[in-house]
Structures are given as structure tokens and as C-alpha cells.
Amino acid sequence: MPNKKTTDKTVVNSVRSARTSKAIAQDFAEHLKYDADADIFHTTQEGRYEALANTIRDRIVHQWNKSRKTQRAKNAKHVYYLSLEFLMGRAMTNNINNMGIMDQVTEALKSLGYTYEELADVEPDAGLGNGGLGRLAACFLDSMATLEIPSYGYGIRYNYGIFKQLISNGYQFEQPDNWLRYGNPWEIPRSDVAYTVNFGGKVQHFRENGREMYKWVDTDKIIGMAYDMPIIGYGGTTVNTLRLWSAKAVEDFSFQDFNEGDYTQAVRDKVTAENISQVLYPNDTQYLGKVLRLKQQYFFVACSLADIVRRFKRKFTDWKEFPNQAAIQLNDTHPSIAVAELMRILIDEEGLEWDEAWEITKATLGYTNHTLMPEALEKWPVPMFEELLPRHLQIIYEINNRFLKFAVSFFPTANAENLNAIRKISIIEESNPKNIRMANLAIVGSHAINGVAALHTELLKNYMFPEFRTIYPEKFQNKTNGITPRRWLLSANPGLSSLITDAIGPQWITDASQLSKLSAFATDPAFAEKFAKVKYENKKNAAHFLQKDCSIIVNPDSIFDVQVKRIHEYKRQLLNAFNIVLLYQKIKNDAAFASSFKPVTFLFGGKSAPGYVNAKLSIKLINSIATVINNDPAVKDKLRVHFMPNYRVTMAESVIPATNISEQISTAGLEASGTGNMKFMLNGALTIGTLDGANVEIQEEVGPENCYIFGHTEDQIAALKGHYSPWDFINRDDEIRSAVELLRRDFFNINEPGAFDALLHEILDCGDRFFIFADLRMYADRHQEILDLYNNNFSDFNRKAILNVACSGKFSSDRTIKEYAEQIWGAKPCHVTLNTSAHSVLADAHKHAK
Ligand code: 26Q
Numbered sequence: 001m002p003n004k005k006t007t008d009k010t011v012v013n014s015v016r017s018a019r020t021s022k023a024i025a026q027d028f029a030e031h032l033k034y035d036a037d038a039d040i041f042h043t044t045q046e047g048r049y050e051a052l053a054n055t056i057r058d059r060i061v062h063q064w065n066k067s068r069k070t071q072r073a074k075n076a077k078h079v080y081y082l083s084l085e086f087l088m089g090r091a092m093t094n095n096i097n098n099m100g101i102m103d104q105v106t107e108a109l110k111s112l113g114y115t116y117e118e119l120a121d122v123e124p125d126a127g128l129g130n131g132g133l134g135r136l137a138a139c140f141l142d143s144m145a146t147l148e149i150p151s152y153g154y155g156i157r158y159n160y161g162i163f164k165q166l167i168s169n170g171y172q173f174e175q176p177d178n179w180l181r182y183g184n185p186w187e188i189p190r191s192d193v194a195y196t197v198n199f200g201g202k203v204q205h206f207r208e209n210g211r212e213m214y215k216w217v218d219t220d221k222i223i224g225m226a227y228d229m230p231i232i233g234y235g236g237t238t239v240n241t242l243r244l245w246s247a248k249a250v251e252d253f254s255f256q257d258f259n260e261g262d263y264t265q266a267v268r269d270k271v272t273a274e275n276i277s278q279v280l281y282p283n284d285t286q287y288l289g290k291v292l293r294l295k296q297q298y299f300f301v302a303c304s305l306a307d308i309v310r311r312f313k314r315k316f317t318d319w320k321e322f323p324n325q326a327a328i329q330l331n332d333t334h335p336s337i338a339v340a341e342l343m344r345i346l347i348d349e350e351g352l353e354w355d356e357a358w359e360i361t362k363a364t365l366g367y368t369n370h371t372l373m374p375e376a377l378e379k380w381p382v383p384m385f386e387e388l389l390p391r392h393l394q395i396i397y398e399i400n401n402r403f404l405k406f407a408v409s410f411f412p413t414a415n416a417e418n419l420n421a422i423r424k425i426s427i428i429e430e431s432n433p434k435n436i437r438m439a440n441l442a443i444v445g446s447h448a449i450n451g452v453a454a455l456h457t458e459l460l461k462n463y464m465f466p467e468f469r470t471i472y473p474e475k476f477q478n479k480t481n482g483i484t485p486r487r488w489l490l491s492a493n494p495g496l497s498s499l500i501t502d503a504i505g506p507q508w509i510t511d512a513s514q515l516s517k518l519s520a521f522a523t524d525p526a527f528a529e530k531f532a533k534v535k536y537e538n539k540k541n542a543a544h545f546l547q548k549d550c551s552i553i554v555n556p557d558s559i560f561d562v563q564v565k566r567i568h569e570y571k572r573q574l575l576n577a578f579n580i581v582l583l584y585q586k587i588k589n590d591a592a593f594a595s596s597f598k599p600v601t602f603l604f605g606g607k608s609a610p611g612y613v614n615a616k617l618s619i620k621l622i623n624s625i626a627t628v629i630n631n632d633p634a635v636k637d638k639l640r641v642h643f644m645p646n647y648r649v650t651m652a653e654s655v656i657p658a659t660n661i662s663e664q665i666s667t668a669g670l671e672a673s674g675t676g677n678m679k680f681m682l683n684g685a686l687t688i689g690t691l692d693g694a695n696v697e698i699q700e701e702v703g704p705e706n707c708y709i710f711g712h713t714e715d716q717i718a719a720l721k722g723h724y725s726p727w728d729f730i731n732r733d734d735e736i737r738s739a740v741e742l743l744r745r746d747f748f749n750i751n752e753p754g755a756f757d758a759l760l761h762e763i764l765d766c767g768d769r770f771f772i773f774a775d776l777r778m779y780a781d782r783h784q785e786i787l788d789l790y791n792n793n794f795s796d797f798n799r800k801a802i803l804n805v806a807c808s809g810k811f812s813s814d815r816t817i818k819e820y821a822e823q824i825w826g827a828k829p830c831h832v833t834l835n836t837s838a839h840s841v842l843a844d845a846h847k848h849a850k
Helices: 004-017 023-032 045-073 092-099 102-111 116-120 132-146 255-259 262-276 291-313 321-326 340-351 356-363 382-388 390-408 416-425 439-447 454-464 466-471 486-489 494-504 512-519 526-550 573-589 591-596 613-630 649-658 676-682 695-702 716-718 726-733 734-744 757-765 773-790 794-806 813-825 841-849
Strands: 079-081 086-088 126-130 150-156 164-168 171-175 188-201 204-210 211-217 218-231 239-249 328-330 365-368 380-381 435-437 449-451 476-478 559-564 600-605 637-643 661-664 687-688
Touching: 004 023, 023 045, 023 102, 023 600, 045 092, 045 102, 045 116, 045 218, 045 239, 079 291, 079 813, 086 239, 086 649, 092 102, 092 116, 092 132, 092 218, 092 321, 092 486, 102 116, 102 573, 102 757, 126 526, 132 150, 132 218, 132 239, 132 328, 132 486, 132 813, 171 466, 188 291, 204 390, 211 340, 211 390, 239 262, 262 291, 291 328, 291 340, 291 382, 321 328, 321 356, 328 340, 328 356, 328 813, 340 356, 340 365, 340 390, 340 439, 340 476, 356 365, 356 390, 365 439, 380 382, 380 559, 382 390, 382 435, 382 757, 390 416, 390 695, 416 466, 435 734, 439 449, 449 454, 449 573, 449 813, 454 466, 454 476, 454 695, 486 494, 486 649, 486 773, 494 512, 494 526, 512 813, 526 637, 526 649, 526 794, 559 649, 573 591, 573 600, 573 613, 573 637, 573 734, 573 773, 600 649, 613 637, 613 734, 649 676, 661 676, 676 687, 676 695, 676 794, 687 695, 687 773, 687 794, 726 734, 726 757, 726 773, 734 757, 734 773, 773 794
Parallel strands: 079 150, 079 328, 150 239, 328 365, 365 449, 449 476, 559 600, 559 661, 600 637, 661 687
Antiparallel strands: 086 126, 164 171, 188 218, 204 211, 218 239, 380 435
């Protein structure tokens, strides 16, 4: 029987948990007033955003708590996704949509005279990643929560995420991204969840009770403190956690130094310690060998493993149970020091014998490889490692000794080939100085190694790690990447989402294979017309976004042809640029061609690593070409080229739904998977691409007639190597030759003659490492085919676009995560019941007090 008091309590608490628009409006107004001590009539946009975020957060907390409790009570196996990058983007719209309360929120704000969009627009992107690998981690968190798999993402709470890209005079400039400047309403600081991390010092060796013992002593210490962000599964039942570590000095500052009058020294140690979580390294593909990066890696691995072990030990004493309770996935080699750290914990701290510790370690860890570029393979100089992590170095040497002894049996005769094989698989590279090869460590220390697309996995097995494949054939698996349809269709493209739901119902949101039902609508004239209309509206929205974001004016009546991704030679933005020059020449020189040419807008976006000279020069080249073309009255309104500064998740969410042609044109064999390709397909763009990464599987799903593949295949590229010269292709093609001449004559850079000499020298005289000219003619022809189709037979183009959406189901990260869960993690869904009714916190508190 509820007494009068409880009834009161229910009323009070309903404001923070009830999901009616009225309760949301009231909670919002209270946050607005009380959080910021604000006069309701004088709040800022920022203040209103924060109040709304806090209002949403109120509605998350209960289910978050409940998820954690349920998952632990059931002793469910947890998945731990260790990644130095989580490219989350904004949280607000995603959280509201996944909780299913967008209508109520919109209405609540409207009742108070605000619009949802203007508040949502205040949120900065959480840009804690470089590109594909970081965004994949974010999509995986969404899918794990939606599939109700108990899981934690573990990473670093960088104070500065990926830099903000400015373009000035066509060149990229970098600016720090202080994303936490106004605080982060989505994170909960957990000052009670903190671990000490050791660095440096030395190892003491002694015997105790007949056992060899090792003690790591005289270390420098840093504290890692947890900040938690909620990861809400679709439907709002399971709420998992992204736990990010922030480095804190053990002591705030040295009183001794302070008292002795050395004020600067007093705070210097604190600053040095806290440097660890300051900034995300903005390079991908090229490892740098910077000691701070190694410190970041160990710092977050040590905190995460300590956290996992603590959780395990709260309920279990038998270490054999550990692999049944925890699956730890290593997102590339960046967290691969986990192999040695888990061994150290089990042996030095928990007292296990080597063999038992080794079996547990292997059974717990899995490693995902994301690259085929040899220069991206991480290795750390042994002297650096020894100074920072002396005990881990010993453990790695011991792992290697035992591994090599075992491996020799696969290469028994001591011939040159076999000796070379052994040299290649050794975790220690016998260079001067010696290096630790992190990929080799991860392979030896994991039970499963996976590539991220079918082709990539084959190339991994056959070219990158063939010796490991001989030794451990059972360890290698493929897990083709995926993307979350919640963010990339439901939230980013509400127009298309409603159209799809009206046609086939809402099941596609959690079962993307349902999208195949759209095939039946591809030739339905009413549906096709609505589909084209949605695309057009999305173009207008994107035009609006671009005008506001970077003052770029685009024509929504033109074809949108988009290449957005990190700027890299292997991704071949230059191939795209050369084709644009070909089109430009043809419009200028061929009147018949020009008169029938319909408007096309070429959009580029992406960041270059700050030190990557050729990538930076290609940004400048694109901008130079854009300036000339956009200002040439001869091509006016037909050809437009724009480089969109500061490409990021939020820009992707606006531009991808508006795209007609998706550019996926890497040199075959070099793009591990690509995930942008999947986002475009899901939003109804046609792909023009090489047979690389997941493009291969996209073509398989949608059929070759609905996907524009061109160029040398991976094995044809391999066969070209050694005797390829770009001039063979340039000289036999007049249009290409004159495009090259145009560039060589500084046509696009009359004000900065010679600006592209180095770049042109690289591709024309140094062998064109990425085979631009080998593919350019095929690319140009294929591209023209798509333009012709759009302009001469739009309904067929539109039909193909619909079929792309219909066939994209495979590329849901839900499918990917199910495969990981079943084939690598052995993790199962753990159902959490949903409680959306008003919840009485005070009643709980009273219960607890009794
Ligand atoms: C390594 C050492 C030191 C500093 C930085 C790094 C570093 C950082 C990021 C190395 C690589 C990365 C990122 C790689 C990446 O994003 N790879 C992409 O992963 C996607 C998801 O699997 C694939 O779809 C892409 O094909 C792949 O390029």
C-alpha cells in the first residue's frame, strides 16, 4: 500500500524519468534554471543545449544502472573493445532516437518556443578518432548495445580530438580541437574508478617458496581516472558504457619544490603526467615511434585490464573462468601491449604459472587487423621499451622464445627459405636497434585474428602473414565491416527512413536484411518518385549545411559526386582530380559535349596527417583546380568543384544522404575495407569504385549492373609492379596527355608556379606508386557512363539507387557484431527489461536506508 509520502515522491521523480512531452518540458525548464543559475529569459543557446542534454541524460540513468546490474547478476560474458579511437560524433540525436522519444522532445521544445535543430546544432563532435578505424569502433558500440551484448568500450579521454582543419589559400592548416571547453554533459566522471599506472623503474628478481618472482619497482606513477559515456541500444533497453581514461598526476604538485621557491618545477611533473591523455595522434597509416604514443597505449591498456580484472575478482576466484567472463578485442595493434600486461598481471600479481597464464591470455584476446600497408605496422625500439616497460620486455622475450621453439617445427629444415620465415615471424626484429613487432605479438597472443573484408583477409593470409597462417591456420577469420543503420540511415536520413518504413515497416531498423523487401518497389513509379524527391530534399538540406558551415554554395539541381575520407595517396583523390581536369578540357574543347553536359558538383572532404607532404599538396591541387574551374565562365553552372573544410562525422551525416555518386577509387589491394562506401550505398548513391576492400562485396550484393567497377584488380596491379611506367598510359591517350601538360604548365596555379612540381615529379617520374594513370582511362569512361545514365535515363538511375539501398543489408554492423559474438567472443545477448514508467528515486533511497 503506497502511503501519502510515496505518492508525493512519484510525482516529484516523474519529471526526471517520465517520457511525456510535458515531463520533458518541465525537466528541461528546471535544468535551464537550476544548473546554470539562469534567468529563464536570458539563457544562451549553449545553456539550452546543456539543459536539454541533461534532460535526456536523466532518462538514461535508470536503464543504464539496470543494465549493469542485470548483466552482472546473470554472470553474462562481457565484451571489452579496446581502441585508441572512438569517433563518436554528436550524441544527442542518436540518444534520443535510440530511446524512441524524438517526437516528445520536439514537442516539449516547441511548447517552450525552441526548435530541436538549433539546440542539437550546438553540440561539438566527439572527434576522438582519425577515420575508419575509430568510426568502426563507434558503430560497433551501437550494435553491441542494440543486440544486448554486455560490453564496454575502453579508450582515452583525449582533451584534444582530431584537429580542426582550416583551408587558407587552398592549403590545410590545423587548429586544436578543444571539444571539452564547455564541458561534456554526456560523460559521468567516476573519481572512485581510478588506477595507478607504472612506468620506468626496474625489475627485481628473487625466489620465494621455490618460485621465481619478479617485482617491478621504483616506478613513476600516473593515475588513470574513468569517465563514462552511455551507449544506448536501439529501443533503449540495454545501456552499455564507453569508459575513457584520463591521466592525473599522483600528486597535484610538489610541495617541496613549491616551498623551495621553484614554482615552475612544482607543477611541471603534474603537467608531464597529464600530457598522456592530452591529444589524439592525427596520423593513420604511418607509425611514428613516439614515446608519448607508447605511453598512451600502455596507460589505457593498464587501466582497462585492471578494471576488467577487478570486475572479475568481485565474483570469481578461479582464473580458469576468466575467458568465460571476458572477451577482449584489440582494435588493431594499438592496444596489443595487452598481451604482455595480462601475462604480467596473471603471473606477477595473481601468482599463476606461465603455461596457465598463457592459455588464459590467448583464450581471452582477439586481434583485428585494419591495414595492408607495411609502413603502418607498429614496431617499438627495444631500448625505448626497456626504459618504459622493463618487465613487459622480459615477458615479451619469453613469449618469443617459447613461440620460436614451437614455430621451428613448422619450418624444420634449416634452409634459407625457412630461416627467413623464422626471421619474419619473430616478435623481435633483429635490426639495430632491435624492434618489437606489435602485430606479431598480437597474433601469437590471441586466439583469433581477423581482417575486415573478404579480400583483405585473403591478402592478410597470403601476403602479409603467410608464415603465421601456416602455423595457426585456425586463428585467421574474416569479419567484413559494417555500419550502424541507426545513425547512418534512421538519424541522418529521416526522409528516406520514413519512406522505407511506410513501404516495408520498421523492422529494418534492427534487422537490415529486411531492406531487401525494397527491391519490389524499385520499379514502383510512386515509390520511385518519392525516393527521388527525398534525395532532392536531402541535397537542399546539405546545401544549407554547407553554406552555413563553410560558405560553400552548391546547386541542388546538379549531380552530387562525393569523395570524403582521409586524404591519402592510396585512396587516390588525385585520380578523381585528374578526371575532373579531363571533363573540364572536354567541355572547353568539344562544343557538342558541352551543350549536352548537365551540371555536376564534385565534393571532396577529408583531413591529411599534418606531416604528410603529398597528401597536403593534393588538397592544394584540388583547391587550385576548383578555383580555376568555378571561375571559368566557359563551364559555368556545368562543373563545380569544392573542397569542404573540416570533414567530420556531422558533415558526413549531412552530405552522404545527399549524394548520387560515391567515389571509392583506391588502388586495388590497399583499402582494407572502407566503411564510407557502405554509408553511401545505404543512402542510395551509386558506387564508382575499384575491386578493393568491401567494394568487392558491395558489387556481389547489388550486382555488377548496379555498381560501377573499373580498373586493375589486385592481382593485375601485382603483375604490373616492376615494369609499370605511367608514361605508357599517358602517351597513348591524347586527352590524358594534354591534362598532364596543363598541370605541368602550372595552368591551375599561375600565381604559385611550381607549387605542384614535387607532387607531379612523384607521380610522373617516380613510378606512380598508386597506379593513377594505369586506371585513369577506365575510370573516366565508367564515370561518363554514370553521368549519361543520370542525364538520359534518370528513372533507371533512380531504380539502381533504390536497389543499392535494398541490397545494403549485409553491411549493417549488427551482422558484423553477431559474427564476432558467435565466432570470436562466445558472447550472448543478455536481456534487460525496460522500465519507462516514472521512477521513484526517493522510494529507492528509503528502501536502502532501512
Ligand atoms: C599508429 C601508430 C601511431 C599513431 C597512429 C597510428 C594509427 C592511427 C590510426 C594507425 C592507423 C590508424 C587508422 C587506420 C584506419 O582507420 N584504417 C581503416 O580501418 C577501417 C575500419 O576497418 C577500414 O575500413 C579502412 O579500410 C582502413 O583504412
